Amino acid sequence: MDYNATTPMEPEVIQVVSDALHEAWGNPSSNYIAGAMAKAIINQSRQNVARMVGGKAEDIVFTSGGTEANNLVLHTAVEHFKENCSTAEHSEGHKNGCAGLPHIITSNVEHDSIRLTAKHLQTVGKADVTCVPVSKVTGRVEVEDVIAAVRPNTCLISVMLANNETGVIMPIQEICQKIKSLNKQQEQLRILLHTDAAQALGKIPVDVQELGVDYLTIVGHKFYAPRVGALYVNGPGTKTPLYPMLFGGGQERNFRPGTENTPMIAGLGKAAELVTANLSHYQSHMLNIQMHLEERLQDVFRDKIRFNSHYPGSDILPNTCNVSILGPVLQGWRVLSNCRRLLASVGAACHSASGNRPSHILLSSGVPTEVAANALRLSVGRETTKEDVDAVVEDLRETVQLLENMN
Numbered sequence: 001m002d003y004n005a006t007t008p009m010e011p012e013v014i015q016v017v018s019d020a021l022h023e024a025w026g027n028p029s030s031n032y033i034a035g036a037m038a039k040a041i042i043n044q045s046r047q048n049v050a051r052m053v054g055g056k057a058e059d060i061v062f063t064s065g066g067t068e069a070n071n072l073v074l075h076t077a078v079e080h081f082k083e084n085c086s087t088a089e090h091s092e093g094h095k096n097g098c099a100g101l102p103h104i105i106t107s108n109v110e111h112d113s114i115r116l117t118a119k120h121l122q123t124v125g126k127a128d129v130t131c132v133p134v135s136k137v138t139g140r141v142e143v144e145d146v147i148a149a150v151r152p153n154t155c156l157i158s159v160m161l162a163n164n165e166t167g168v169i170m171p172i173q174e175i176c177q178k179i180k181s182l183n184k185q186q187e188q189l190r191i192l193l194h195t196d197a198a199q200a201l202g203k204i205p206v207d208v209q210e211l212g213v214d215y216l217t218i219v220g221h222k223f224y225a226p227r228v229g230a231l232y233v234n235g236p237g238t239k240t241p242l243y244p245m246l247f248g249g250g251q252e253r254n255f256r257p258g259t260e261n262t263p264m265i266a267g268l269g270k271a272a273e274l275v276t277a278n279l280s281h282y283q284s285h286m287l288n289i290q291m292h293l294e295e296r297l298q299d300v301f302r303d304k305i306r307f308n309s310h311y312p313g314s315d316i317l318p319n320t321c322n323v324s325i326l327g328p329v330l331q332g333w334r335v336l337s338n339c340r341r342l343l344a345s346v347g348a349a350c351h352s353a354s355g356n357r358p359s360h361i362l363l364s365s366g367v368p369t370e371v372a373a374n375a376l377r378l379s380v381g382r383e384t385t386k387e388d389v390d391a392v393v394e395d396l397r398e399t400v401q402l403l404e405n406m407n
């Protein structure tokens with residue numbers, strides 16, 4: 001019940017990975033049949049990934065995963081600023097937003113690969129960063145707050161499409177619409193637009209044209225693909241800047257060199273094909289199971305339950321249920337460590353080393369401290385059944401009874 005942490009690979013995905021390991025081990029840059037076979041698999045995967053997000057094949061740059069893709073975007077934004085502000089006509093700076101450091105706007109509930117990368121750039125004096133706080137009422141970053149944070153030297157806005165703990169879907173399309181009109185109005189530095197779609201892909205429709213983003217991060221292991229990723233860029237190096245962090249053998253048009261990981265890319269392409277073909281089924285199944293889960297939790301725990309993903313006016317992912325069972329001895333970590341069957345998390349997997357402190361994402365999203373301390377993040381998957389839900393709720397009921405009887 002922790003599919004926002006990671007997902008298993010679909011059998012068809014495992015099959016194409018295995019096939020590529022056996023048959024397509026050639027270097028894709030080699031000019032003979034073994035290389036051509038590998039290159040063909042990579043090109044087909046590129047087409048499939050592009051189709052999943054509504055982009056073109058040439059807009060897809062394969063990476064090792066979401067963290068690399070996110071780092072590539074922030075690196076590009078800083079280079080974009082320097083490139084645009086290096087020429088003489090910008091020397092005064094104030095005319096075209098080139099005074100001072102590149103300014104990056106993000107939210108205060110981002111994945112650590114955005115949060116810590118932005119923090120590092122600020123710490124080493126390479127960028128100024130504004131983390132716009134999400135509304136404690138809607139759990140969403142509000143468009144007007146993002147616009148209010150824009151400065152003449154703002155070069156990037158990066159906000160995740162959906163949050164990994166609350167499941168709240170962010171107003172990316174509205175943000176992009178406002179910023180694009182701002183970019184048109186003035187000669188100032190173009191503000192680049194990025195969203196980390198890690199938690200949204202495979203759960204809700206994701207269309208880069210509708211969103212209006214310049215960049216979109218794709219993370220395989222959240223939609224039953226291998227641990228590999230990609231970055232969507234709207235016309236990399238032509239319509240939209242993309243500056244490499246790595247230099248080497250020219251692969252990925254020099255945007256991300258390194259001999260391609262053909263089997264993993266093959267798996268990513270197959271998983272993307274499955275999402276394109278089955279998304280509405282996946283989405284309706286997960287929503288059905290999530291609703292059953294919430295009904296059963298409400299039935300069993302009545303006024304002891306608080307749903308941390310219920311925000312008025314905000315849409316949330318169809319698979320995520322962040323919930324707290326109220327009580328002084330029912331901290332999330334304590335409940336989970338006493339459950340016999342439930343495997344879930346109190347928050348992001350990459351924060352699991354942060355001890356038993358309440359999630360900063362929940363606190364930032366307006367969840368009271370004593371409630372956040374008891375949070376359980378339950379995230380269902382494609383195979384989760386109502387019987388699984390009933391078993392989990394019974395496990396929770398028994399565990400709560402045990403803990404409360406012990407005190």
Ligand SMILES: O=C(O)CC[SeH]
Pocket residue numbers: 004005006111164165347348349350351
């Ligand atoms: O939210 C999660 O568990 C995955 C990102 Se660390």
